Amino acid sequence: MEKSDPDNENVSRTAFDLTVGMAEEQLGVTVEYRTYTAENYQEKTYDEVALDRARNNMDDFYLLNPDTIQALGEEGKLADLSGLDCAKNLRDVVKTANTVDGKLVAIPQEVVVNGLFVNQDMFDKYHLELPNTPEEFLECCRVFKENGIETPVGANRWWLENFVLAQAYADLYNGDTTEEEIAALNSGEAKYSDYMRPGFEFLQEMIDKGYVDAEKAYVSEAIEGEGPDFLAQKTPIVMAYWGAANADTAYGKPDFQMKVIGFPSKRGQMPVVPLTGYGVSAKAEHMEDTMNVLDVILSDEALKVYTETNKVISPSKNVQVDCIDALKPLNDRVNENVYVLGSNASMKVEQWGNTCNIVRELLNGATVEECLAEFDRLQEESLKE
Known part of the structure; x- marks a missing residue:
């Protein structure tokens, strides 16, 4: 522009x-x-x-x-x-x-609303329902993998944090105690690492089972790395922002039926809003x-x-x-006011950038515990301010 x-x-x-x-x-x-x-x-x-x-x-x-x-x-x-x-x-x-x-x-x-872009035709081919929970998502990946889909989830170095944030804060933003929970995090009474653990363990399982190519994701730019395989119907799932579904330079003209859904969480498909x-x-x-x-x-x-x-x-x-x-x-989920924030300036520990960077460490070989320890360190620093 x-x-x-x-x-x-x-x-x-x-x-x-x-x-x-x-x-x-x-x-x-x-x-x-x-x-x-x-x-x-x-x-x-x-x-x-x-x-x-x-x-x-x-x-x-x-x-x-x-x-x-x-x-x-x-x-x-x-x-x-x-x-x-x-x-x-x-x-x-x-x-x-x-x-x-x-x-x-x-x-x-x-x-900006981020979601999972899925090839509905490939889901239909293997008689799969679109996943709502982390368990359902992993089962879809298992079926794709067993049927010769080498990498079920196309990823890049920037957007895998959406999986983590959706699982971390599904209850916080869609329950009745949002302000109280954020206050507890800001005071140190609650730990960010406890919220983040399920999402990081989920990503580690995807890496271990080959559902995500961690080495490729670590060096890939958004859409450039995973987009060609998604459009060629080699990869059934990628993540992107709302506007990518309208852009001819992204996913605006697929040769298959495409759906954009929220990320898996205990509360179902969850849009992430940074x-x-x-x-x-x-x-x-x-x-x-x-x-x-x-x-x-x-x-x-x-x-x-x-x-x-x-x-x-x-x-x-x-x-x-x-x-x-x-x-x-x-769109239906957003209109129902069901989403998690990818960024929230009222949290003392910045969410979007920090989670992205720590996910990249996971892709580069760090353990889940090492990643969670980094959240603890960031929280301790915020309490000194």
Whole structure:
């Protein structure tokens, strides 16, 4: 979505571009933006670049991933957005995930929902029902493996944490004691490692039985590593985000019947929601203009355009999406308010990035106990702050 010259006419017409155009027209301003790969950042990750630029007050606002939202929010680098008109219409899930120290520090243009993308035709071929629980999922993998499917689950180095988070927090987010359980984790009364154990043991079993190729996953980028085998019907299961089902460059045009479901948990198929968002620098040079721009691009009017263009779930409770058939199982669960958060800024131990990194250690040969010990270490550090 690069637009490095604010005076250039915007011709790419992505969903974001359309909303920026609305802001420029309504406010009489120009908005300059560029992707992190547009300059000399190829050797750094997006998060590294975002953290560096935000900590040095180099821009007015940023599109941030969950772990950077929490880090910058805790450092006081992000402004409070709760006073924006658009904030009044937000779904509770957005407010919960992106509130740090009582301040709403980031608002997304879409609610990212991760799920399992499955080849329904291959499940039908072997008379398998779509799995709800971890036990059912492992049984499906066993049947695929015994019928010559070398790797039932295609994976990459970024997204296996969805399995862990779905099992760890299915009860926490879908029961009646969410606030109490988070408070116990933050105080040290409860241990993150106890929540994480079932998911890590589940992943280890998948690795041990060859349902996941750990060596390949450890070095594979998202979709690039597992996507070709999934589309070629060599692998029946992969994981991805909602928008991948609509994107021709991902899984938007499969030659088979595809379904997108939640990750297995004791409460059934569980969507995982890692919230991203736009955050404004606490020392933005053009603070008033920046806030006004966000109020336009995150308004119901703009979000309707964005949602209809990208076919995604809107952060506004007033904007609904007509999803494709493949996404209906996942969409139904979200509409029932059944999901786990992949990120929650009210937890002292950041979830999304830390879990991802520790899962990578598991892929690289660390034991389950070593992985859980790392969560204990992170929790102990958080208690010192």
